[in-house]
Amino acid sequence: xxxxxxxxxxxxxxxxxxxxxxxxxxxxxxxxxxxxxxxxxxxxxxxxxxxxxxxxxxxxxxxxxxxxxxxxxxxxxxxxxxxxxxxxxxxxxxxxxxxxxxxxxxxxxxxxxxxxxxxxxx
Amino acid sequence: xxxxxxxxxxxxxxxxxxxxxxxxxxxxxxxxxxxxxxxxxxxxxxxxxxxxxxxxxxxxxxxxxxxxxxxxxxxxxxxxxxxxxxxxxxxxxxxxxxxxxxxxxxxxxxxxxxxxxxxxxxxxxxxxxxxxxxxxxxxxxxxxxxxxxxxxxxxxxxxxxxxxxxxxxxxxxxxxxxxxxxxxxxxxxxxxxxxxxx
Numbered sequence: 001x002x003x004x005x006x007x008x009x010x011x012x013x014x015x016x017x018x019x020x021x022x023x024x025x026x027x028x029x030x031x032x033x034x035x036x037x038x039x040x041x042x043x044x045x046x047x048x049x050x051x052x053x054x055x056x057x058x059x060x061x062x063x064x065x066x067x068x069x070x071x072x073x074x075x076x077x078x079x080x081x082x083x084x085x086x087x088x089x090x091x092x093x094x095x096x097x098x099x100x101x102x103x104x105x106x107x108x109x110x111x112x113x114x115x116x117x118x119x120x121x122x
Numbered sequence: 123x124x125x126x127x128x129x130x131x132x133x134x135x136x137x138x139x140x141x142x143x144x145x146x147x148x149x150x151x152x153x154x155x156x157x158x159x160x161x162x163x164x165x166x167x168x169x170x171x172x173x174x175x176x177x178x179x180x181x182x183x184x185x186x187x188x189x190x191x192x193x194x195x196x197x198x199x200x201x202x203x204x205x206x207x208x209x210x211x212x213x214x215x216x217x218x219x220x221x222x223x224x225x226x227x228x229x230x231x232x233x234x235x236x237x238x239x240x241x242x243x244x245x246x247x248x249x250x251x252x253x254x255x256x257x258x259x260x261x262x263x264x265x266x267x268x269x270x271x272x273x274x275x276x277x278x279x280x281x282x283x284x285x286x287x288x289x290x291x292x293x294x295x296x297x298x299x300x301x302x303x304x305x306x307x308x309x310x311x312x313x314x315x316x317x318x319x320x
Contacts, residue, residue: 013207013208016204018201018204021197021200021201021204022197024197025193025194025196025197028193028196028197029190029193029194032186032189032190032193035313035317036182036183036186036317038317039182039316039317039318039319040182045319048318048319049318049319052313052317052318053313055313056309056310056312056313059306059309060306060309060310063196063302063305063306063309064302064306066200067196067197067199067200067298067302067305068298068299068302068303074137074138076136076137076138076143077138077142077143077146080143080146080147080150081146081149081150081153083150084149084150084151084152084153084154085150085153087150087153087154088153088154088156088157088158089157091154091157091158091161092157092158092160092161092164095158095161095162095165096161096164096165099165100164100165
């Protein structure tokens with residue numbers, strides 16, 4: 001019974017109001033504008049890429065938490081999505097670790113003068 | 123609202139509606155799908171031996187505009203879900219229509235971009251950039267297209283009814299989850315392909 005009551009509670013409407021949704025939309029737009037400015041800012045690449053990835057991550061979390069209501073919904077949904085996301089992130093890390101800067105599939109090898117950054121094992 | 127509370131609820135062993143559970147499982151699997159496509163793009167990044175290269179073709183201001191359109195479609199979608207959950211049929215229908223139109227505008231931007239790239243000599247077989255770019259953004263575009271069809275079917279269904287029951291609200295909620303997922307995938311794609319310098 002308790003379980004059902006808890007489940008029923010999760011199916012209630014999220015407490016967010018229309019005004020709050022609009023404010024979130026404005027915030028997402030502002031973050032996108034900052035991203036656009038950053039991409040033209042001429043900052044050092046490492047810093048720029050870090051900032052862009054952080055801002056992108058913030059937008060991602062805002063949409064998932066507030067628009068997809070994961071913040072207010074059943075913990076089961078949160079665990080499911082987090083599992084899928086982490087599994088995908090792990091696969092991405094594995095693929096990039098295996099093939100990043102791997103030029104072995106370039107027919108005829110690298111062009112004259114091009115520097116290879118691949119590992120010596122190739 | 124009254125109609126919504128009087129409908130019979132589904133009781134499940136998990137305590138949550140199975141349709142919503144199915145949608146979340148589907149979205150979790152979609153993370154893997156787009157994760158591998160984004161990885162492929164990153165692996166092929168900077169490996170093209172012939173042009174056109176990303177710096178020659180990408181139009182960041184234009185794509186920023188289409189990104190804004192997709193973000194606004196997410197806002198209209200969440201308002202449609204709000205309308206469905208609070209029994210406000212007019213709000214739900216209006217926001218569903220707005221989401222459909224914004225989705226179509228986004229697809230229009232993508233079609234324009236693809237055609238423009240074609241005129242510049244970039245297609246699926248030109249180089250690694252072309253292959254990975256068209257596959258990744260193309261699959262995303264297909265997802266937007268499927269979402270538009272999904273929303274059109276909901277809007278037609280809503281047009282035949284005078285009220286919204288809990289059951290119907292759940293379908294709109296699930297459609298919203300799908301639409302927002304397509305939006306967050308684009309947030310990542312936009313940053314990786316367009317904003318991060320090559």
